[in-house]
Amino acid sequence: MISYTLRRLLGMIPLLILISIVVFSLAKLMPGDPFSGEIDPNNTSVEYIEEMRENLGYNDPIPVQYQRWVTNLAQGDLGKSTTYKKPVMDVILERLPNTIFLAITSLIITYILAFTLGMYSGRKPYTLGDNVIATFNYGGIAIPQYIIAIVAIYFFSFKLGWFPSNGSITPGLEQGTWEFWMDRIHHVVLPAMTLGLFSTASYTQFLRNDIVQNSQMDYVRSARARGTSESAIYNKHILRNSIIPLVTFFGFDLATLIGGAIITETIFTYPGIGMLFINAIDTRDYAVVMSLTLLFSFLTLFGNLIADLLYGVVDPRIRY
Numbered sequence: 181m182i183s184y185t186l187r188r189l190l191g192m193i194p195l196l197i198l199i200s201i202v203v204f205s206l207a208k209l210m211p212g213d214p215f216s217g218e219i220d221p222n223n224t225s226v227e228y229i230e231e232m233r234e235n236l237g238y239n240d241p242i243p244v245q246y247q248r249w250v251t252n253l254a255q256g257d258l259g260k261s262t263t264y265k266k267p268v269m270d271v272i273l274e275r276l277p278n279t280i281f282l283a284i285t286s287l288i289i290t291y292i293l294a295f296t297l298g299m300y301s302g303r304k305p306y307t308l309g310d311n312v313i314a315t316f317n318y319g320g321i322a323i324p325q326y327i328i329a330i331v332a333i334y335f336f337s338f339k340l341g342w343f344p345s346n347g348s349i350t351p352g353l354e355q356g357t358w359e360f361w362m363d364r365i366h367h368v369v370l371p372a373m374t375l376g377l378f379s380t381a382s383y384t385q386f387l388r389n390d391i392v393q394n395s396q397m398d399y400v401r402s403a404r405a406r407g408t409s410e411s412a413i414y415n416k417h418i419l420r421n422s423i424i425p426l427v428t429f430f431g432f433d434l435a436t437l438i439g440g441a442i443i444t445e446t447i448f449t450y451p452g453i454g455m456l457f458i459n460a461i462d463t464r465d466y467a468v469v470m471s472l473t474l475l476f477s478f479l480t481l482f483g484n485l486i487a488d489l490l491y492g493v494v495d496p497r498i499r500y
Contacts, residue, residue: 185485185489188485188488189485192478192481192482192485195481196474196477196478196481199474199477200250200253200474201246203470203473203474203477204245204246204249204470207466207469207470208242208245210464210466249470253474256269257269258272258467258471259467259470259471260467261460261465261467261468262463262464262465262466262467263459263460263463263465263468264465268467268468268471269471271456271468272453272456272468272471272472272475275451275452275453275455275456276452276453278348278450278451278452278453279438279441279445279452279453279454281364281368282368282371282372282375282437282441282444282445282450282452283375283433283434283437283438283441285365285368285369285372286372286373286375286376286379286437287376287430287433287437289369289372289373289376289380290376290379290380290383290433291383291426293380293384294379294380294383294384294387294426295387297313297316297380297384297388298383298384298385298386298387298388298391299387299391299414299419300313301313301314301384301387301388301391302387302388302389302390302391302392302395302414302418302422303391303414305388305392310388313384313388314385314388316381316384317381317382317384317385318381319381320377320378320380320381320382321378321381321382321385325374325375325377325378325443325444326443326447328374328377329371329374329443329444329447329448330447332370332373332374333345333370333447333448336370337370343366343367343369343370344366344367344370345370345448346448346449346450347367347449347450347451348364348367348368348450348451348452349363349364349367350363350367367450368450370448371444371445371448371450374444374448375437375441375444376437379429379433379436379437383426383429386425386426387422387423387426390421390422390425391414391418391419391422394417394418394421394422395414395418399417400413400417400418403417424491427490427491428487428488428490428491429487430486430487430490432483432484432487433483434479434482434483434486436483438453438454438476438479441453441454442454442455442457442458446458453472453475456468456472457469457472460472
């Protein structure tokens, strides 16, 4: 498995190079440039503007600009944000903990609900409870995420007042205290449920269908013939085979949740990298946009690798 992992990591290098070319090209094709954020707005003379464009390298050929950007990127220099007037790395690191906390909370809620609902539906198919859960699943899959977010804010924040409608923390709380963390959890629950609803609905349906299918296999009939209890058959034999697809999806969730947080964080005004990405596009902060796009691309490739490795862990028949 180690050699396989190393081969996959080496295989990511040409893909990341191609992605960097695409990201850089799209940034150059976008209208305008970040030049206006790097000069003195009070000095509008033509000589000053041309001098600054030359000094900042905006007049260099495109291949030279790309080479300079990639060289700095390889050295850990993501550039300087024209909006926040500080290194892009610092801007991302300030927002990244909020997005990670949101993604982890969403994963926990997703897997708890998916296993609970999926096991119930799988063990009692075609019953009233199964039909109700199926309706929930198809609704969660079909309804767009932004609609769910708006409806959730309207009912759970404005009407019922159970959860805050925006932000990640109540101002004035001392960091690190019990009240601080409880308030953070209180703020993250609603956007996490919205973010993970699609995955919860999909995983519940996958698990339910796999349990129903595996319950008809020959090894299940043999276990029943030996007098094995139904709980042992479902929990030890059927469930172990049925969770294989769900475990492999965990790798894809790493990229899906962070990428999907763009919509959720924007609607809930949650200060993570998803909201940072939208704000960077609005303000034409190209260094932040390019860095985050590369980060999302890397997480997608890394998530695919994790999914493949987990598949070999949960299924002993797979060998690399």
